[in-house]
Amino acid sequence: MRGINKSYAMGQERLLVLKDINLTVEKGEFLAILGPSGSGKSTLMNIIGCMDNFDSGEYILDGNAIQTMKDSQLTKIRNREIGFIFQRYQLIPSYNVLQNVMIPLIIRGYTRREAMPICRESLRSVGLDERRHHKPNELSGGQQQRVAIARALIGNPNILLADEPTGALDTATGSEVLELFQQLNEQGHTIIMITHDLNVASHAKRVVRIVDGQLFTQ
Ligand SMILES: Nc1ncnc2c1ncn2[C@@H]1O[C@H](COP(=O)(O)OP(=O)(O)OP(=O)(O)O)[C@@H](O)[C@H]1O
Numbered sequence: 001m002r003g004i005n006k007s008y009a010m011g012q013e014r015l016l017v018l019k020d021i022n023l024t025v026e027k028g029e030f031l032a033i034l035g036p037s038g039s040g041k042s043t044l045m046n047i048i049g050c051m052d053n054f055d056s057g058e059y060i061l062d063g064n065a066i067q068t069m070k071d072s073q074l075t076k077i078r079n080r081e082i083g084f085i086f087q088r089y090q091l092i093p094s095y096n097v098l099q100n101v102m103i104p105l106i107i108r109g110y111t112r113r114e115a116m117p118i119c120r121e122s123l124r125s126v127g128l129d130e131r132r133h134h135k136p137n138e139l140s141g142g143q144q145q146r147v148a149i150a151r152a153l154i155g156n157p158n159i160l161l162a163d164e165p166t167g168a169l170d171t172a173t174g175s176e177v178l179e180l181f182q183q184l185n186e187q188g189h190t191i192i193m194i195t196h197d198l199n200v201a202s203h204a205k206r207v208v209r210i211v212d213g214q215l216f217t218q
Pocket residue numbers: 008009010015017035036037038039040041042043044196
């Protein structure tokens with residue numbers, strides 16, 4: 001990212017929320033973006049994840065100039081390049097574990113039969129294959145987050161993007177999720193994790209800080 005600015009319209013005024021963001025993330029990094037509430041973390045995550053546009057600057061993701069892409073192209077890039085993990089898991093309550101994990105592959109046009117072994121392998125990697133017929137409300141918080149991680153991993157995206165992934169978890173369960181991230185990073189996954197918590201951030205290999213919309217990479 002070079003010189004990314006992002007503002008929101010507030011009545012007659014514009015509120016500048018991201019100010020001249022410069023950030024380079026290499027393949028295989030485990031980066032934490034650390035900042036207080038309201039500093040612009042989720043706004044930045046939405047841009048990194050190609051879910052929101054920006055006013056100016058350039059963003060090159062794996063060779064794609066994101067600022068020049070049409071929505072239809074962005075949808076494809078998002079599906080292939082990025083696995084999302086949210087604070088509140090965002091699982092579909094009426095779907096069981098297997099069905100939730102399958103969603104990104106179904107979007108890519110896989111049949112259920114093709115998707116099944118890939119999903120089960122991904123669930124095995126987070127230790128939840130035996131729970132595959134459970135609904136989200138029949139799982140603990142940590143298990144739900146592991147399902148969300150399995151879903152994020154399913155299409156083998158280049159980047160795992162996590163917004164406060166341990167925010168809804170107790171300390172012990174949060175540590176399990178962070179350990180899983182460390183394992184995934186060791187296996188070569190690029191991880192970008194957003195947090196307000198220095199303890200959580202310290203699990204990453206590199207920490208950058210965001211304060212009032214400005215990024216400090218030291
Ligand atoms: N849709 C919007 N319209 C106007 N202002 C917005 C909008 N979304 C966010 N903001 C403002 O942008 C700033 C950054 O918000 P953002 O959600 O990125 O913060 P955050 O660092 O993720 O905070 P938190 O830790 O509380 O989740 C805040 O001051 C917020 O009020």
